[in-house]
Amino acid sequence: MGFPNNFLWGASTSAFQVESAVNEDGKTDSIADVRSRKMSVASTDMASDEYHHLHEDIALMKELGLKAYRFSISWTRVLPNGDLSVINSKGLSYYQKMIKLLKDNQIEPIVTIYHFDYPMALIKKYKGWLDPNSINDYFNYAKFLIDQFHNQVKYWLTINEQEVQVFNPNMLGIYDNNASKLFEKAQTANLNMYLGQAKIIKYVRENYPNLKIGPAVSFPTYLPATMASEDAWAAKKQENIFAFSLMDIVIRGKIPKLYLNWLQKHNVHWNLTISDKKLLKQGKANYLGLNWYTTQRLTVVDHKVKEVKIKNAKYTEWGWAYDPVGLRFALNQIQERYSDIPVIITECGWSEREKLENGQVHDPDRINYLKDHLLQLNKALHDGVNVIGFCPWSFIDLLSSHEGMAKRYGLVYVNVNDRGKGDRKRIKKDSFDYYRKIIETNGQSLFESN
Numbered sequence: 366m367g368f369p370n371n372f373l374w375g376a377s378t379s380a381f382q383v384e385s386a387v388n389e390d391g392k393t394d395s396i397a398d399v400r401s402r403k404m405s406v407a408s409t410d411m412a413s414d415e416y417h418h419l420h421e422d423i424a425l426m427k428e429l430g431l432k433a434y435r436f437s438i439s440w441t442r443v444l445p446n447g448d449l450s451v452i453n454s455k456g457l458s459y460y461q462k463m464i465k466l467l468k469d470n471q472i473e474p475i476v477t478i479y480h481f482d483y484p485m486a487l488i489k490k491y492k493g494w495l496d497p498n499s500i501n502d503y504f505n506y507a508k509f510l511i512d513q514f515h516n517q518v519k520y521w522l523t524i525n526e527q528e529v530q531v532f533n534p535n536m537l538g539i540y541d542n543n544a545s546k547l548f549e550k551a552q553t554a555n556l557n558m559y560l561g562q563a564k565i566i567k568y569v570r571e572n573y574p575n576l577k578i579g580p581a582v583s584f585p586t587y588l589p590a591t592m593a594s595e596d597a598w599a600a601k602k603q604e605n606i607f608a609f610s611l612m613d614i615v616i617r618g619k620i621p622k623l624y625l626n627w628l629q630k631h632n633v634h635w636n637l638t639i640s641d642k643k644l645l646k647q648g649k650a651n652y653l654g655l656n657w658y659t660t661q662r663l664t665v666v667d668h669k670v671k672e673v674k675i676k677n678a679k680y681t682e683w684g685w686a687y688d689p690v691g692l693r694f695a696l697n698q699i700q701e702r703y704s705d706i707p708v709i710i711t712e713c714g715w716s717e718r719e720k721l722e723n724g725q726v727h728d729p730d731r732i733n734y735l736k737d738h739l740l741q742l743n744k745a746l747h748d749g750v751n752v753i754g755f756c757p758w759s760f761i762d763l764l765s766s767h768e769g770m771a772k773r774y775g776l777v778y779v780n781v782n783d784r785g786k787g788d789r790k791r792i793k794k795d796s797f798d799y800y801r802k803i804i805e806t807n808g809q810s811l812f813e814s815n
């Protein structure tokens with residue numbers, strides 16, 4: 366029993382969900398800003414305003430005892446045109462300040478280079494990821510950051526949940542009324558993302574071999590809902606297409622046949638040149654960020670795959686199942702497939718609608734979620750999985766990817782509602798103290814309370 370001494374106890378956020386200050390100090394719009402304004406819920410400029418609460422938030426991280434903070438850099442805060450034509454010194458200095466403060470407080474920065482917030486300037490200029498120029502513009506941006514911060518930042522995440530974006534192409538600013546054309550476009554973007562990503566990983570491996578660089582992938586556990594082999598195959602296929610194809614390409618440097626066949630079935634043909642194939646081989650990740658929240662149980666009805674909810678099981682209000690053993694299962698699958706690749710859990714968390722009660726926020730469900738998932742993570746460690754850190758989503762309440770401010774995940778409450786009203790006061794939830802104790806005892810408190 367126990368956790369390794371240097372285990373990275375962390376917490377996560379992303380720029381468009383936590384920063385606010387959307388058009389301040391030279392930042393321009395990203396697709397995440399534009400999308401959020403079209404929704405009926407709070408938009409990115411109504412979020413938690415970390416941009417103006419940086420010192421306070423880092424003081425809270427210190428009080429929590431964090432060993433790591435996983436956050437993303439806003440591409441359009443640093444490069445308002447998306448390319449290197451303009452470098453926004455005010456935007457850059459915000460991240461210089463943040464990284465310095467983290468290091469001064471012995472908190473390891475884990476930096477996501479691109480988390481759902483592609484520059485609108487590049488979408489307007491050449492339709493973003495649909496154009497091969499996007500490969501170099503992503504590479505140049507990532508290289509710029511890594512050249513700047515390689516002395517302070519050891520852990521880099523290339524792209525957050527590429528597959529989620531490809532399966533929801535509006536997150537990339539890609540639209541088409543014709544479903545098969547939309548699919549084809551999304552897959553063109555997908556390939557360009559793979560090439561841009563491989564290019565920066567290759568650069569890092571050649572120039573900064575001590576750094577860790579890899580993707581942050583979404584990998585829910587997929588299980589068959591019944592004993593039928595059709596359901597087992599549906600679950601297997603879903604994990605292969607949605608999650609393992611990405612991990613195979615970025616960790617093994619090769620596109621799996623199953624994925625190419627699936628593309629072909631949808632009339633999409635990726636024409637990779639010899640140098641593209643070589644690039645994928647040279648740009649292999651040396652660690653993995655894993656975003657894991659839940660398990661989905663799948664069944665086939667009338668040739669269609671559907672998710673089945675289990676009676677009496679626990680779900681969030683938004684339908685995400687509570688299944689701690691699913692985390693151990695997923696981690697073991699990663700271990701079996703990619704042997705000793707180091708894994709950081711870059712997201713894992715429980716969402717609730719919450720309110721202040723006499724200046725306090727009680728979140729027993731989140732506490733139980735943390736406890737049960739960490740106990741399973743601990744079992745996975747002892748199964749031999751090379752987990753080196755855990756960053757729950759989220760450090761502080763922030764804007765959901767598409768469901769506003771009311772869907773809260775934070776260890777710290779932020780006083781702002783879905784209309785953007787509130788003083789943004791920070792209030793530690795009960796889970797804050799619970800997690801602080803876990804960190805302080807390097808996980809031992811988990812076993813005491815059991």
Ligand code: BGP
Nearest residue numbers: 379525526764765766767768772
């Ligand atoms: C992941 C994203 C995060 C975060 C999280 C929770 O997919 O990487 O940015 O949003 O999911 O999802 P949601 O905000 O939809 O509840």
